Amino acid sequence: MKKHYFLAVPIEEKQRMILQNWIHNHKSSLPFKSWVHPEDYHITLAFLGDIEQHSKLIELTKRVNETLKNDQQFEISLKGIDVFGKAESPRILWAGVEHSVSLNHLQTRIVKACEETGFQLDRKPFRPHITLARKWNSVQPFIKFARLDEVFNDQPSPSLVSSIHLYQTNLDQIPKYEAINIFPLKRK
Template sequence: MQHYFIGVKLPIELSRQLVHSRDRWQLEQSHKKLPPAEDLHITLVYLGAVEGGKLKSLMQALDDIDSLKTMIVTLSGVSTFGNPATPRVIYAAIEEQPKLIELQSAVLEKCLDLSLPVDTKKFVPHITLAKKSRGQQEHFSKDMHIASNKFTVKEFSLFSINPGVIPSYQAIHTITLKD
């Protein structure tokens, strides 16, 4: 069954800058998956498998999120999930943005209203740069830096996940935020 998530796609110029920085760190030695620039995003809600009928209902529910406005999101450095010596994920951190938290909460609420099986862990906005640690060596370094950068979030999308294809994530329904 097809898997899905709801997220914010990054502007391609910013994605390319992040991949360029990441490539200098040689993370392919420590991590199995390094997403291409075209796949960089902020996950709002991961859904997993969703049946067709619920997918249509979800699209309609997401269209009803109309009170939220565009927002500026700022990158705030590099961080990790998991053991700091051999982190399972290395990511670009995002400065706290109340409007992004509000958007994620509204999306999560719509998913829960439809009884979709979603992860309800605390939302940590981030952009995954490397995942699936090989666990062999310490590779996260305090010297990993990314340029401070800002971008405007004007929309969010429901994405299908297509493993083995680049880009792996395809927007199948996009919701535009108000100016």
Template sequence: MHRLFVALSLPEIVADALTTLQYGVEGARWRPVENFHLTLAFIGETDRHGFDAAIDALSEIDAPSFELRLSGIGTFGDKKPHSLWAGADAAPALLHLQAKVETALRRAGFDLEKRKFKPHVTLAYLKGTTLHEAESYAAQHGLFSCGPFPVEDFHLYSSKLGNTTSVYEIEASYALSSSR
């Protein structure tokens, strides 16, 4: 079985900028720099047939390259925060790519989550962090901004659960067309 998701990788300089934010929150399990990514679609557990179907579906996507900027910090979990994230500007080209990925995977038979796409990079998972502490952290770092940086491809990742963190591996990469 394969646990799969589709995401954008981040340039090293962007990932390094995100690591400067990883401090000062009780109960935070900070994500390792090699795990930073921006998820376009979560596929979940699938067998070899599903793995091949995902590769084929994603290879049909034609979308232009674009520039992306990260900005702002937020939390997920209304009364009990469960993660901290850096936001990504919802640029039309990013939304277009995400919609194409989702459509291609649904047509290939995948039952994807129905929640609204909120472009972000997860910084930490939280356990026992108070709402006040999470909101204070987000307010303190709310002016964070990084980029713009070029996005020239997207990837199909596999995820293997480890003892302390998941290990992500790029299974296939897909180039975006030159927008110039």
């Protein structure tokens, strides 16, 4: 079984708990086929796909270390729940984050490091999000309930981005994402 790799921001425990609490309160009315394990919550910066050459991972690790050597930690906050896909039958339920210049800048630089290492990346615009569930699984259409996009406005939820992880996907395990390299950011 091929393994896929990606670079991502891991989600801190306190934000995972906020998301889990929201899911606990709404899951019965949201029949998605699969729910993401809380330890797998992350914000993807660059999806690398299958990597057949170990030397490419070594080169990427060096380049990402160099790219991040002066980057400082920063905070992000949860903002809303939304979907990707057809309105009546979405493929992804996700939690968003407040706009962050630091996060956007970091993602741009990570993509550049990956491309300089020879990776062909998807060039869709960056939409930072945390996937919560996949594949609507009901004959009834999905109905976007009131305030879906304002779910976390009443709860302060800043979280520290203190590292970037290089993850490997293990489809036969739960949780399925394994951090095979951690790139720490400097403390302020």
